[in-house]
Amino acid sequence: MKHQFKTNINCSGCLSAVTPHLNAETGIASWQVDTQNPARLLTVQTDELTAEEVCKIVQKAGFKAEPLAR
8 A cells, every 4th residue: 555645854864864764664665755746745655554653653753744635
């Protein structure tokens, strides 16, 4: 399942701060942030986590994540 989020992750420093949090979550198969997109789009592939759980991981790293409507 693919979840997409609008975030405030907008530079390489932000990416390096959030990377350990997302990589440590075993339920995430893959993820990426499109910092060129005005919404700073985070795409997460997971079969285990809900959008709300992914938001909590991003928030724990100090960033905002808002699920996009499907």
